[in-house]
Amino acid sequence: MSLALLFYDELKGFYKSKAMISLWMLFIIFTIVGYFGQKLLGEGLLPGTTIASILISSLGGVITSIVITVSIIHEKEQKVYDLFMIRPVKRWYFLVAKFFSVYICVIVAVIISLLVGVLIDYIELGMILPGVTNDLISTTSIMAVACGFGIFIGVLSPSILLAVLIALFFGQFVNLLPVILISFIEFDNMLLVASIFAIAIAAILMVISMFVFERKQF
Amino acid sequence: MEKKIKCKKCGEITTITSKPGETINVSCPSCSAIEKVTFENNNISTSNKSIVQINNLSKKYKDFIALNNVSFNIKKGEIFGYIGPNGAGKTTTIKILVGLLNKTSGKVFINGYEMPEQKKQAHKFIGYLPQQVAFQQWRTLNHALTTFAKLSGMQKNSIQPRIDELIELMKIGKLKNKKVNQLSGGEIQKVGIIQAIQHNPSLLILDEPLEGLDPESRYKVKQIFKDLSKTGTTVFFSSHILSDVQDVATKICILDWGKILKIGTIDELKSEFNKETQVKIVFSKKSEKFKEISKILGVQKILEKSYENCLVTIDKNVNYDDVIHNIIQTLLKNECHIRSITPVTPSLDEVYQYYLRKGVKS
Numbered sequence: 001m002s003l004a005l006l007f008y009d010e011l012k013g014f015y016k017s018k019a020m021i022s023l024w025m026l027f028i029i030f031t032i033v034g035y036f037g038q039k040l041l042g043e044g045l046l047p048g049t050t051i052a053s054i055l056i057s058s059l060g061g062v063i064t065s066i067v068i069t070v071s072i073i074h075e076k077e078q079k080v081y082d083l084f085m086i087r088p089v090k091r092w093y094f095l096v097a098k099f100f101s102v103y104i105c106v107i108v109a110v111i112i113s114l115l116v117g118v119l120i121d122y123i124e125l126g127m128i129l130p131g132v133t134n135d136l137i138s139t140t141s142i143m144a145v146a147c148g149f150g151i152f153i154g155v156l157s158p159s160i161l162l163a164v165l166i167a168l169f170f171g172q173f174v175n176l177l178p179v180i181l182i183s184f185i186e187f188d189n190m191l192l193v194a195s196i197f198a199i200a201i202a203a204i205l206m207v208i209s210m211f212v213f214e215r216k217q218f
Numbered sequence: 219m220e221k222k223i224k225c226k227k228c229g230e231i232t233t234i235t236s237k238p239g240e241t242i243n244v245s246c247p248s249c250s251a252i253e254k255v256t257f258e259n260n261n262i263s264t265s266n267k268s269i270v271q272i273n274n275l276s277k278k279y280k281d282f283i284a285l286n287n288v289s290f291n292i293k294k295g296e297i298f299g300y301i302g303p304n305g306a307g308k309t310t311t312i313k314i315l316v317g318l319l320n321k322t323s324g325k326v327f328i329n330g331y332e333m334p335e336q337k338k339q340a341h342k343f344i345g346y347l348p349q350q351v352a353f354q355q356w357r358t359l360n361h362a363l364t365t366f367a368k369l370s371g372m373q374k375n376s377i378q379p380r381i382d383e384l385i386e387l388m389k390i391g392k393l394k395n396k397k398v399n400q401l402s403g404g405e406i407q408k409v410g411i412i413q414a415i416q417h418n419p420s421l422l423i424l425d426e427p428l429e430g431l432d433p434e435s436r437y438k439v440k441q442i443f444k445d446l447s448k449t450g451t452t453v454f455f456s457s458h459i460l461s462d463v464q465d466v467a468t469k470i471c472i473l474d475w476g477k478i479l480k481i482g483t484i485d486e487l488k489s490e491f492n493k494e495t496q497v498k499i500v501f502s503k504k505s506e507k508f509k510e511i512s513k514i515l516g517v518q519k520i521l522e523k524s525y526e527n528c529l530v531t532i533d534k535n536v537n538y539d540d541v542i543h544n545i546i547q548t549l550l551k552n553e554c555h556i557r558s559i560t561p562v563t564p565s566l567d568e569v570y571q572y573y574l575r576k577g578v579k580s
Contacts (some may be wrong), residue, residue: 078352
């Protein structure tokens with residue numbers, strides 16, 4: 001009951017927030033600018049959906065991590081959690097609620113930008129390219145890592161500045177960790193394995209965050 | 219929790235330790251007879267039991283001792299004022315009490331539940347207002363209060379009427395649908411007070427609750443504390459505004475440098491400070507002969523504050539009523555017209571300063 005309430009509340013807060021609206025807009029801009037940018041440069045042309053998938057997985061992931069981490073640290077600094085912590089509610093509920101509310105908003109943003117990519121492909125190439133579902137699966141898996149990493153830094157970092165720096169320097173590496181891991185192993189279904197890795201990494205980051213948050217002093 | 223039990227078979231006394239509410243089988247070390255022992259949950263059922271018990275509480279931040287062996291109990295229905303200068307350790311005590319901060323040593327019980335080990339159970343009884351009240355900026359006043367009411371376990375159908383009742387009481391009904399970031403500091407403080415009391419907790423822990431409130435609201439909040447106390451709610455609050463503490467607190471604790479300087483009712487605190495009694499005499503007409511009162515047995519000192527009034531110090535060891543009677547008689551005999559005679563009682567501020575100075579000396 002409390003977890004559902006917190007999740008619903010966070011979702012309500014996030015989808016209407018300026019940060020999330022900016023994120024949605026940014027993902028679409030990444031796709032459009034990315035596609036037409038490479039076209040202007042005249043290098044080997046990648047389809048719009050692939051461009052959307054690559055840019056969101058890398059830059060979008062880092063930005064997502066920053067959005068979550070700034071939200072958590074800001075709320076910690078403002079002492080927003082004090083009033084929640086003295087209620088008979090498990091502390092880790094707050095992190096799980098935040099993770100899923102942001103993740104759902106991000107998935108919507110990913111779907112919108114991939115649809116923009118599909119539209120670009122359709123206009124430019126006259127067809128919808130196969131593999132859009134794969135792009136969606138890989139991007140959403142990486143976004144799970146990005147959300148988990150954002151919460152992880154948010155819980156551990158004492159200041160917004162430090163958290164943003166960590167997200168900028170290590171975010172891309174952590175987000176692409178599932179892809180890096182599968183490059184060492186041979187599997188028939190690489191996408192499935194990468195997705196499982198991504199979920200596992202996100203889960204590990206969340207469990208550590210929850211453990212630390214449970215013992216944190218406010 | 220410790221308990222001494224006597225073996226029914228051989229009479230051997232054994233000390234056992236367990237958590238409140240637990241039932242354990244105890245084997246007698248002498249005759250090995252097994253007995254079932256239940257540790258009572260110190261839930262407050264009678265008015266003389268303590269709802270808050272703090273024993274030898276200490277808190278260290280690296281080398282800095284924020285709290286040093288603090289011990290006190292708060293009984294059900296008491297309004298406990300916790301005062302002290304900045305950095306005395308008030309907020310640290312409060313944060314440990316509500317389970318936001320871990321103690322270094324000592325024992326803290328709320329309603330019989332040990333903190334922080336049993337904080338989930340203890341939190342059901344607590345209403346808390348932090349020194350810095352903050353809500354997520356995107357929430358409206360009503361939304362924030364509804365969420366906290368639900369998380370505190372209030373019945374769904376009773377939430378909105380209760381919120382409406384309290385926001386009207388605090389005169390912020392018009393702000394119900396305003397976002398929290400559009401409210402002023404005083405308005406946020408009022409919302410903070412509402413979230414602390416809306417679920418009718420049996421223990422209210424408030425850190426500077428009257429800070430930032432206008433005089434009318436301060437009066438109203440103090441009245442709320444008094445009303446809650448009458449219904450059995452215990453109020454523990456810290457404040458810098460000593461006149462407010464004096465108005466509502468039934469018991470006061472003065473803290474400085476992490477140590478308790480004095481605990482007691484206002485009268486108890488004043489009695490140690492007040493070694494002598496003073497009366498202020500205001501004249502409508504005064505003759506120089508008024509100094510004759512200095513000859514009265516028990517009158518220690520006369521201090522002329524102005525032409526119209528003077529301060530007379532009376533020895534505490536003589537009968538106060540007799541001395542006053544003699545003073546009036548003497549003044550009338552010497553053609554002094556008295557407008558008023560009032561006993562001078564020290565303010566809490568003076569008492570507070572006295573104990574702080576005493577604490578520094580010791």
